[in-house]
Amino acid sequence: MKKFPLGSWLIIFVGFTYFFLPLIGTLDFSLRILKDQITLDAYANVINAPRFQNTFTYSFTMALWTIAACTLLVAPTAYWVHLKLPHLRPIIEFITLLTFVVPAILLVFGLIRIYSRPPLSLMESEIGSDFLLVMGYVSLTLPFMYRAVDNGLRAIDVRTLTEAAQSLGAGWRTILFSVIFPNLRAALLSGAFLTFATVIGEFTIATFLARPAFGPYMANLGQTRPYESTALTMISLALTWISIGMIQLLGRGAQGQIAGTR
């Protein structure tokens, strides 16, 4: 029973090689902007470029809006469903699955169709487009935020906590903010990090809404400046890694999720 699991190690080796090879390739490429030298110049160029800072800030801001909108939408809904309307749970789960099934490209297709002409010509204005962008992102990350919060609620036996709080005289605001949300902190933060990782890299929606986001910037850079774009790729990877790392830390075994662009 204690024999050396050669087959297992072999597969793991292949898997990790597959995983790391492109990353090494990217890193290698990004360091070679000056012929035959290893320098970090590509990174310097990228980080100092004003467009980098602008688009990154823009996407970061959009991410924050998305997180806020998502949380406000999901948390109270999930809580209410858990508490009062448990029979609605499968329906809500189905709805969240729906948004997963409609990929970004179809979403954009429909958005443009509806919002590029009167009466709902949101795309005419910048604010309108920003709004659409955030809504698009919310729809993309909704299933995962909901699932995270749902799992979090399941783990803390919402009903009993609420009843206990009520019997001690707490009103709804107190219950929500002092009892429920603190216990959901891990779940909400996990969702937030996932949203962040998704929004930063998102390409499709931002491109079509012609917004100055990070994803399209990266793609455009690839046309003209290969070295800088691979440096950017490494930066994006680092951000993703940190986000996932935070989720692991917070979730302690939360299921993997993916959202957004592919």
Add this chain to the structure above:
Amino acid sequence: MFDGVSLEWLPQSTAIEFFGIKFSLPFTIDFKSNSIISAYTLSLQLSVTTALIGGIFGFLLAYAAILGGLPRSVRTALLTFSGVASNFAGVPLAFAFIATLGRLGFVTVLIKNVTEQLTGTPFDLYQTGFSVFGYVSLTLTYVYFQFPLMVLIIAPALDGLKKEWREASENLGASGWQYWRLVAFPVLLPSILGTMILLFSNAFGAVATAYALTGGNFALVTILIFRQIRGEVLQNPGLGYAVAVGMIFIMAGSLAIYYWLQRKSERWLKQ
């Protein structure tokens, strides 16, 4: 009329803001168009292939890390890396593959150097007709985010295999292989198939990766829609809708099958 597609279509306003699509019958689609059929064929081919490869490879990895007798740290590492890899899709992934398998890419050059050292003649990947912008490379790129997704989703199912089942089967005389064939694999099958369906629809709906890798030249269904919206093709609204409708059917169909398989496995495993 373009390429034999005609479409009559009644737009409806949306009920929910960010679900921009709501179709209503009647409309007719005439799918005699070559370009549409070839786009679907290509997309289906790519999606099925990467779902199968990613699914099988991901399953083997998850099995090795969870049930294969390896230390616990391997499992944690695998799950973390899978989380990163599956979220790495899109533009950055495409660039990473170009940097790795391009004409001057890391692996291309590595292969040249190693084969030169070993046999005296360098082996140039590109002489075989391979290109980082081609079908094989696209497949490899897609698999990169497919197999981690399989790992992440199938890991809890593997955890759910009760140790007692294995012991009971051994107690009744079964070998490890028989246990897998008669108990574990049948129990896991709905989950595995369901996840592969998920992988399929995941690949089918992907666009950013392919676009960033091939510059929009690869005629996938999603790229077709992309080009439509961009106005890069001779303007024909019918084409876009036709393709989009087909896509919705495929995605919805996949979802339905996935759902059915989930219910089945949940029923069996309910204690």
Add this chain to the structure above:
Amino acid sequence: MSFLELYNVRKTFGQTDAVRAFNLQVERGEFISFLGPSGCGKTTTLRMIAGFELPTSGKISLNGNDITYKPPQKRNTGMVFQSYALFPNMTVADNIGFGLKIAGEPKSAIQKRVDEMLALIKMNQFGHRYPYQLSGGQQQRVALARAIAIRPQVLLLDEPLSALDAKIRVSLRQEIRSIQQKLGITTIYVTHDQEEALSLSDRVVVMNDGRIEQVGTPFEIYNFPTTEFTAQFVGTLNTIQATVRDAALGALIVANQEITTSQKLEGLQNGDAHSIAIRPERISFAADGKKPNVLNVRIETITFLGSIVRIQVSAGENIFYMDTFNNPFLSLPKIGDLVEVTFSKEAVLVLKNE
């Protein structure tokens, strides 16, 4: 040579000794319980017999064959798990027939045997059901049938009733015992519930901290416990502090009063302090008839338990219980009363020092 023998079996996990120097001989057809608290090593020992753990040292033999290191598939033992462990993707009939299918028996023989088993557990119409459609008790019966179907030499049960409701537990354990007796299968039954162990077994092995405390019939274990642990674990037991007055005569002083025990006070000198033990049901009121030992006690509390009335009394520093049968016309003393209680010499148990 007995049918199943464990000789000096030891199991160590890392630094911990889970099972120490386990010696046991089981006759063919015997029903043996391993009884003890969680962590005492009873399940580990069972799993070593099944082959899921390998002993660190020692020998296990079954029907003359050394099975110590044999893989579980080759041992022909039948195991029933606490969590039933029925294969969820198979029907009841397929579950029961699984072992026979693996052994390569022809379909007709398998069908016949499965029908036999279904009749045995009285679930004839359930062959086509799936485990998720069964209750806990039904699943466990199927698990039992599955283990017996392969005609095992030993039947091993690992706390099979712990996951079930109280009522089902009682009826199912009787069923298990009657099936076992009918078929004459040698059986090892692991439990932490003494009622189960006492009511089902031919012999009980009381275990604690990896060691065997005592082996004996239920009657012996209960009435003549040889270690303090056994005495306290099985049934309720009063422990009383006494001083030896005369070791040769078995005379002891409790709360300045003298009592006598019929047991030997080995290795004790006059004046030594030692614990003695008495079962609550062996103490009665002196007014109802005097026995050799008499103690003056004070009534502390009276608890009505249904068929039994449990009275807490005190003698000096000692507080202990006496049980008396409930009788509607019983006149019980009041709290604070001083009464005389009595018990025989044999009722005073002298326990081995640890």
